[in-house]
Structures are given as C-alpha cells and as structure tokens.
Amino acid sequence: MSGQVLLIEDDDALRASLAQTLELEGINVISTAHYAQARRTIRANFAGIVLTDIRMPQKDGFDILTLTQSVDSDLPVIMLTGEGDVPMAIRAMKEGAYDFLEKPCETSILLGVLKRALEHRALVLRARRIEQKMQRSDPASINFPGKSDASKTLRTNLRSAAETRKHVMLTGGKGVGKRLAAHTIFTLSEGRDCFQIVRAPEIDPATFLIEVGAVDLSVRAFDEASNAQVDCVLAAARNRPEVRLIASGQKTRSVFQMLSPVTVNIPDFAERSGDIGIMFETVLRQAVRNRNLEMPIIPLDVLRGLQDREWNENLLELRAFANDFLASQNEVYKTLSEQMNDYEHLILEDSLKRFKGKATQTALALGLPRKTFYDRLARYGLRPRDYQ
Numbered sequence: 278m279s280g281q282v283l284l285i286e287d288d289d290a291l292r293a294s295l296a297q298t299l300e301l302e303g304i305n306v307i308s309t310a311h312y313a314q315a316r317r318t319i320r321a322n323f324a325g326i327v328l329t330d331i332r333m334p335q336k337d338g339f340d341i342l343t344l345t346q347s348v349d350s351d352l353p354v355i356m357l358t359g360e361g362d363v364p365m366a367i368r369a370m371k372e373g374a375y376d377f378l379e380k381p382c383e384t385s386i387l388l389g390v391l392k393r394a395l396e397h398r399a400l401v402l403r404a405r406r407i408e409q410k411m412q413r414s415d416p417a418s419i420n421f422p423g424k425s426d427a428s429k430t431l432r433t434n435l436r437s438a439a440e441t442r443k444h445v446m447l448t449g450g451k452g453v454g455k456r457l458a459a460h461t462i463f464t465l466s467e468g469r470d471c472f473q474i475v476r477a478p479e480i481d482p483a484t485f486l487i488e489v490g491a492v493d494l495s496v497r498a499f500d501e502a503s504n505a506q507v508d509c510v511l512a513a514a515r516n517r518p519e520v521r522l523i524a525s526g527q528k529t530r531s532v533f534q535m536l537s538p539v540t541v542n543i544p545d546f547a548e549r550s551g552d553i554g555i556m557f558e559t560v561l562r563q564a565v566r567n568r569n570l571e572m573p574i575i576p577l578d579v580l581r582g583l584q585d586r587e588w589n590e591n592l593l594e595l596r597a598f599a600n601d602f603l604a605s606q607n608e609v610y611k612t613l614s615e616q617m618n619d620y621e622h623l624i625l626e627d628s629l630k631r632f633k634g635k636a637t638q639t640a641l642a643l644g645l646p647r648k649t650f651y652d653r654l655a656r657y658g659l660r661p662r663d664y665q
Contacts, residue, residue, distance in 0.1 A: 278302045278303050278304060278388070278391075278392055278395070279303050279304065279305075279395075280304055280305070280325055280326070280391075280395035280398075280399070281304070281305045281306075281307065281323075281324055281325030281326075282299055282304050282305070282306050282307070282325055282326055282327075282328050282391065282395075283307045283309070283315060283318050283319065283323070283325060283326070283327045283328070283329075284296055284299070284306050284307065284308045284309070284328050284329075285309055285310070285311075285312075285315050285327070285328070285329040285330060285333075285338075285341055286308075286310065286329070286330045286333075286357070287310045287311070287330060287333045287334060288330070289310070291380075292308055292310065293308075295328070296308050298384060298387075298388075299391070302388060304391070304395075305325070307325075310333075311333075311335075311336075312333070312335065312336030312340055312341060312344075313336075315327075315329075315341055315344075316344060319341075319344060319345055319348050319349075319352070320348060320349070321348055321349045322349065322402060322405065323349065323352055324398075324402065325395070325398065326352065326353040326354070326355065326375070326391065326394045326395055326398050327341065327345055327352065327353065327354040327355070328354075328355045328357065328391070329341045329342075329354060329355070329356055329357065330356075330357050330358065331356050331357065331358040331365070331369075332358060332359070332360065338356050338357075338358070339368075339369075339372065341354065342354050342356065342369070342372055342373060342374055343372070345373075346372070346373045350373065351398075351401045352398070353375035353376075353394040353397055353398055354373070354374050354375055355374070355375055355376045355377075355378065355390055355391065355394060356369050356374050356376070356377050356378070357378050357379075357380050357382065358377075358378075358379060358380065359379070359380040359381075365377075366617065367617060367621070370614040370617055371614065375390075375394050375397070376390045376394070378390065396574075397571070400571075400572055400574070401571075404562070404572050407562075415436070415465065416460075416461045416464040416465055417431075417432040417435045417436055417461055417465065418432060419559075420454070420457050420458075420460075420461050421435070421454070421457075421458075421461070422552065422555045422556060422559050423549055423551070423552025423555055423556060424551065424552065425548070425549050425550075425551045425552050427544040427548040427549045428544075428549050428552050430544075431458075431541075431543065431544060434541045434542075435458060435461050435462055435465065435541060436465060437539075438462050438539045438541050439461075439462045439463075439464075439465035439466045440465075440466075441539055443538060443539045444538040444539070445459075445462055445538055445539050445540075445541060446538040446539070446540045446541070447459060447540075447541050447542075447543060448540060448541070448542045448543070449542055449543030449544070449545070450543075450545050450591060451589075451590055451591065451593070452590040452591040452592050452593030452594060453543040453544065453545055453546070453591045453592060454543055454591070454592040455543055457592070458541065458543055462541075545591060546588040546591045546592075546595070547587070547588070550584065553583045553584060553588070553595075554580050554583060554584075556595060557575075557580075557583055557595060557598070557599060558575065560592075560595050560596050560599045561573075561575070561599040561602065561603065564596070564599050564600055564603050565603065568603070570603065573602075573603065573606040579602065621653070621657075622657045622659075624643070625643075625653060625654065625657060625659055626657075626659060628642060628643055629659065629661060629663075629664040630664055633664060633665055634661040634662055634663065634664035634665035635661070635665075636650070636651075636661040639661070
C-alpha cells in the first residue's frame with residue numbers, strides 16, 4: 278500500500294504506534310498532536326487523507342473535520358475514538374467524515390479503511406487533473422476523444438469547419454453525435470453569436486430541397502436560419518426521418534445552392550472501435566457530474582466488454598449503457614452515511630411496531646427527547662398512527 282496520511286493523535290505512545298504500523302505498510306505518515314500543526318498541513322488537493330482522534334484538548338476531532346471540509350470537502354477524514362457511541366458516529370458521518378472507528382481497532386480493519394480512503398482520494402485527484410487538462414484542451418478533444426485515425430480526422434474537420442464563416446452540414450448514422458458536433462463547432466468558432474440546428478428529412482442530403490420560407494417544426498422559420506443573421510448547422514440523419522419541413526408552396530432550391538455548406542461526416546463507432554474505452558470514461562464522467570456523484574472504478578471486465586459490442590446506435594447507446602452502469606454501482610455501493618441512515622430508519626420502524634405506535638413509550642425506550650424523536654420520524658416519513 279502507498280499513499281500519505283496526516284495522523285492527528287494527542288497520545289504520544291499511540292501516535293508512535295499507529296505511525297509505525299502505517300509506515301510498515303509503505304504509507305508516508307505526517308504525525309502531529311495538535312490542531313494548529315494539522316492546520317498547516319491540510320490544504321486543497323492535499324495528496325493524502327486525514328486520520329484523527331476525536332477527543333483532544335482544546336480543538337478536537339470535529340474541529341479538524343470542520344477545517345478539512347472548509348478547505349477541501351473531498352478530503353477523506355477517518356475519525357478514531359475510545360469512547361464512541363451511536364450519536365457520535367451519526368454526527369461524524371453527517372458532518373462529512375469518511376469513516377468512524379473505535380479504539381482499539383484491529384490493524385486489518387484500520388488498514389482496510391485507509392486503503393479505500395486512499396484509493397478514493399487518488400481517484401478524486403486524478404479526476405481533478407483530468408478536469409484541469411480538459412479545461413485547457415479544445416472542445417473537439419473533449420467531446421470526441423480517441424487516438425484512432427477516424428477520431429483524429431474528425432477533430433481536424435471540426436476545427437476546420439469552425440474556422441470558416443460558412444454553413445455546415447453534418448452527416449452520419451444514428452446517434453453518432455451530430456448535435457454534439459454542432460455545439461463543438463459553435464464553441465470553437467470565433468465571432469458567432471448563435472447557431473441553428475435544422476434536421477433534414479429522410480432523403481439524400483446532397484439533393485435535399487429547401488423551400489424558401491419553409492418552417493422546421495422544431496425551430497423558427499428556415500429562411501431566418503439560412504440568412505446571414507444566424508449560423509446554420511444541418512444535421513442529416515442517414516435513412517431516417519427526423520423533423521419534416523412544412524412546404525410553403527414557393528420556389529425550391531438545392532441546399533447546396535442556397536447555403537454552399539462545408540460537409541463534415543461523423544464516423545460510426547465501428548470506425549472508432551479502438552476508442553470505445555476512453556469514450557465510455559468520458560460519457561460516464563459527464564453522467565457523474567450531472568448527478569453530483571463520485572466517479573466509480575470501472576472493472577476490467579466491463580472495459581473488455583465494451584470492445585465486444587456492436588454499438589449500432591453509437592453515442593445514444595453508449596450514454597444509456599453509462600447511465601445503467603452508474604445506477605448499478607450506486608445500488609451496490611452505499612456510503613457509510615447512507616447505511617447508517619438505513620439502520621436508523623430500521624430501528625425507528627421496529628421500535629414503533631414493538632410499542633404499537635405509542636410515541637411516548639417509543640421515544641423513552643430509545644432514549645430520545647420527544648422533539649428529537651419526532652424530528653427523526655419526520656426525516657424518514659414515519660407516522661406513529663400507522664403502527665397502531
């Protein structure tokens with residue numbers, strides 16, 4: 278095991294013992310006995326985790342936790358105490374502790390928790406580095422990653438299209454990412470204030486006829502989209518109708534005669550098969566950000582399985598797969614805080630059943646003040662009368 282641990286423990290003998298145990302496992306230990314010393318070490322992007330005692334003179338472990346949360350909320354804090362109880366554990370988890378352990382703690386259990394916390398921290402820091410790199414990169418690399426020739430050619434074509442002042446026609450199969458390519462071109466372009474996506478019907482884009490004044494059912498009048506006021510990105514679906522145009526009965530002209538667009542073809546996933554792994558990680562990371570979740574570890578068998586699928590619906594299918602994978606991970610792996618909430622819910626419900634919905638007796642048995650008892654019931658949507 279490798280990594281770095283900030284150890285905060287006021288008992289000199291115990292601190293030395295813990296430090297020795299961790300160092301024997303290959304962990305770099307920064308030992309301290311006081312809050313003031315810890316404060317100088319805890320920084321955003323600290324390349325390690327925090328292991329702290331709770332009961333210490335002056336500033337205690339909860340002060341350490343508060344400090345850490347204010348500096349970097351993703352920095353794991355494992356809390357140790359020799360006088361732990363359920364309310365203290367619940368408080369620790371509610372306030373953001375990664376885990377809560379009672380002393381004396383078996384070495385194997387402690388090392389197991391530290392290993393998971395270090396892996397979590399490494400994943401967070403890696404994600405941040407990727408985010409920073411992505412922010413410095415161009416949108417073409419962000420939205421269409423990969424090292425295959427097809428991906429490299431696509432990125433070059435998107436950048437070239439963005440540099441022109443011409444309209445753009447995007448072609449490609451179902452779900453290859455034409456809309457994403459349209460946004461990429463717009464983001465890369467300079468001096469373009471807005472753009473319009475117009476979908477072609479089920480015909481050959483090269484001979485597609487646009488009627489002057491025709492209206493796309495999904496956007497504004499097409500003649501508004503085709504003049505110099507806005508940029509027009511035509512997303513043409515292959516052998517599949519998208520949105521029909523309503524004819525105005527006026528004279529028709531070829532799309533190329535009207536707009537003289539630059540044509541960019543978006544390749545199918547079959548042409549980018551070597552890039553499936555990085556594309557999946559990119560899509561999954563977007564789903565994680567949208568749901569405000571932690572990035573899960575992708576098992577090797579999942580990565581291998583990506584290569585074996587045909588991906589007939591390309592990006593649409595990959596996004597659906599990523600969402601399903603993320604949902605399955607969050608069903609299987611619950612945080613300790615979530616598990617403790619589930620346990621508290623179960624205890625309250627069992628107690629209400631045992632006392633047949635009698636609130637006073639139930640609160641008394643659980644050792645909770647009446648107001649606290651009702652607050653807990655409200656949190657989980659429990660009503661005493663439902664158990665009478």
